Amino acid sequence: MSEGNRAPVGVDPFRPNPARVYNYMLGGKDNYDADRLVGDRMLQVAPDTKDTAWHSRRFLMEAVRIAAEAGIRQFVDIGAGIPFSPNVHEIAQSIEPSAIVASIDFDPVVFAHSNALLSSAPGVTPILADIREPDKLLELAQSEAGIDFSQPVAFLIVGVLHFVMDDEKPFEAVARLRDVMAPGSLLAIQHASTSTHPFFKNTSSNDTVGSPAQVDFRPPDVVAHFFEGLEMLPPGLAPANEWLEGDLRATKLVVLCGIGRKN
Ligand SMILES: C[S@@+](CC[C@H](N)C(=O)[O-])C[C@H]1O[C@@H](n2cnc3c(N)ncnc32)[C@H](O)[C@@H]1O
Secondary structure (H helix, E strand, O other): OOHHHHOOOOOOOOOOOHHHHHHHHOOOOOOOHHHHHHHHHHHHHOOOHHHHHHHHHHHHHHHHHHHHHOOOOEEEEEOOOOOOOOOHHHHHHHHOOOOEEEEEEOOHHHHHHHHHHHOOOOOEEEEEOOOOOHHHHHHHHHHHHOOOOOOOOEEEEEOOHHHOOHHHOHHHHHHHHHHHOOOOOEEEEEEEEOOOOHHHHHHHHHHHOOOOOOOOOEOHHHHHHHHOOOEEOOOOOEEHHHHOOOOOOOOOOOEEEEEEEOO
16 A cells, blocks of 8 residues: 555655654654655764754653652643654653643644554643634634643643744734643743754755745743743753753754743
8 A cells, every 4th residue: 555545545656745744854764755754864864863853852751750759630732743652642641641632733744643552541632723813722722632721731832833933923822821820820831942053044044035834943031931820840941852851962053942830
């Protein structure tokens, strides 16, 4: 059977897709030749981009563990991407079996994969929504996934906000999410940094300008605004390799990671 025939309904295997390129970087199988071509171009510029993807994924898992161990049982994963094990619900439910997850992405490709791969997982609700429309997203998290915003929640926004340009109001969107967070809630963010190697930034900009995969690399003091009014958990906002424990090498693509708590 050809790859095209195995594609879930709604997926075009002949056009590169950011979620599938990321899946390729992680070593996943939910990608096609068109995605691998784009991924290989990134790897030519910075061969350690696979390490960055893994650091980011480890940060996501660590954020879920910290939240679940703090007793949080509601997870709103925004820009969740194509399911990749261990998924958010697997980590959360291994610590807190009653944990529920709103698995949100704006990409119908991801939504199709999530419906196909997660439909049998209890407590997980795939939702098609856009962080640039936070009120609609919050309403769907509540009505479809049963998220109760009067109780603590963990917002996971990992590898997403750099795809939202300034004129699309990312800071206003995240402020709206912070507004509804009950005390004890956590906000985990990973965001591409201006300290990324200039060659990578230039290539990325040239390759993606005007497309949904365009990245706005932001400096740490600007990324810090996403956490306004929250208490940062140690080690604060830091490049992924420094945020994670262990002696991990810096990569050419630098992504900042941080977790803030609403007190
Ligand atoms: C690099 S992947 C990250 C996947 C996952 N968060 C992880 O860390 O493994 C970025 C995801 O964000 C999604 N995304 C980008 N812009 C978005 C938006 N405006 N609203 C919701 N999802 C978005 C993409 O479709 C993609 O699946």
